[in-house]
Amino acid sequence: MTLTTTGGKTTLAAIARLTGVSAPTVSKVVNGREDVAPQTRAKVLAALEDAGYQSPGQRRTAAGPSVVEVAFDSVNSNYSLTVLNGILDYAAEAGVEVMLSATQHAPAGGHDLSRRAQRMVDEGRAGLIVVTSAFAEAQLMAFRRRQIPVVVIDPLNPPPGDVVSVGATNWAGGRAAAEHLLDLGHRRIAYLGGPKSAECNQARLHGYMSALMSRGIGFGPELVIHGNFRAEYGVEGLSALLTMPEPPTAIFAGNDAIAVGVLREARRRGIRVPEDLSLVGFDGTTLAEDSVPALTSVAQPLHDMGRAALRTVLRQARGEQLDSHRVELATQLVIRESTAPPAR
Template sequence: MSLASQGQKPNLAEIARAVGVSTPTVSKVLNERKDVAEKTRAKVLAALEEAGYRSPAQRRTTMGPEVVEVAFDSVNTTYASTLLSGILAYAATVDVEIILSTTGGLPAGGLDLSRKAQRMIDERRAGLIVVTSALSTAHLAAFRRRRIPVVVLDPLNLPPADLVSVGATNFAGGRAAAEHLLDLGHTRIAYLGGPESAEYNQARLHGYMSALMARGIDVDPALVINGRFHADHGAEGLGALAALENPPTAIFAGNDVIAVGVLREARRLGIRVPEDLSLVGFDGTALAEDSVPSLTSVAQPLQEMGRAALRSILLQAKGEQLDSHRVELATQLVVRESTAPPRA
């Protein structure tokens, strides 16, 4: 008796028995896994077609535009909104729908990744873009098993070699920020950064250190304070630096939000920017333009980073080969009002 004549749609186990293979093999074929022999694939595909099953590609073709999920740790920042605007702008040109979610338990507990990955299959997601989160090989296993493309934007940790990541030239940007301050005549330059374990924070810090050492200036450990990419860290960091016997004349902040915290605390302490203290941020968001004084900042091409992440997801979803698993886009120092030569 054929599968189609049994009166109801057979499940995968019944199809597997009819073809003489295992249920996982049928699942692999249905989800377009490549680790199945061609003869076996052909038999299973014929049985699936007869039973009325469709592959993810067939479902995408017949059920409207592709859907990509974008998971943020928080969307309440100008950084996140700028990235998202790039993703949405590109999505509109390629007829892709964007679904937003929060990283929640990624990577620390609370989120069942196997269930999330299966839900993405069931709900016809073409892939997942994760913004500023740390994903290990173990965390990614659930997505790999189901062949769901994943791209990480600004990863917190060094991503596995086979994971596609998109970021900016953080080392070069950190070096450019420090070199700008050195060219102005500053030699006591502090760094207020984000989490010490964050890869892009380390790259910005190492760029700063490289610039100082190239000028024969030792890096003073007292002038390097890592913490959170939060305004409170900027405020607290300035308080600690101002209390030093020999405080810095300039600060390189690991992002624009930290720099805004520095500005807030500087006003409270009566420290004038840039007359008493020069300040450079990182990201080049609207915060930098709108601050008073406006912030000199290392601008990341955030919108283009968002577009690059979505392009990569769509290429992977089509099974196309990527030129590189690591995409780094160039940063640019934008000089505004918050930097000046040190007081004589």
């Protein structure tokens, strides 16, 4: 069956005739609606792709500068600001405009999220970058169904297989942090991490555990405490660790914010860092450089992660084939003033 076009442009009615479904059904597929059978959706999408159909938003994108939406949980942290600077730097090089939004204010309902995704299509967004978001697989797929390129930076939950994620070598960084403390002579090393289910937190924890096991050093579950990636948790975590009959001599904090909370509580209690307690953070943000004492930390290439995320979104928007759906950049342990051999 031949495809009929109007004025050189493929019409939804022509797609409907070609696939044997109704025009409203084709419209639902184009708009990413949920109430279409999977087989029907696949047949219509294939026909749209073969016909080179472009939505009005896609045609606007092709005609003018690309606009990429970047969604943060918040931008009030050194982590988020460094990632954002990387995105903006690459945007300036690529001639791309960036629009910011907040995932914490995004509606959680499926229909509301579908409307948000459809708005991106209608406004001609080239793609979406989500930073450390807890968007679930079903939520991310609302964008993917509309063929909106999506890249997630440091996802809390593993994204769907066809969604690209950008992160750092968290496992290697966790192992490097623990090995540094072991090399100094510490044997009771605690881990104060973020959310237990967070993918990056699990990788850092497993790297820490691997370093201890490789030295034949056992550790009890009381030395591993999960919470969140905020400074308040560092305060709570250190308080809990100090109730032990034998408190740890060193702490590996899941990020720099937690480590700063540990420093704050240690200072309040008269505990000297690093004389009485060694401390390692993770992220390598300006928090680590500006803390007193300056914090030993596993540095993530946050600026480069932002650049890589935007570069990958634009490659997808151009229809380029990606070599991998996971991009990992190397971490580096930066030794400063917060670690020393344990007191005798």
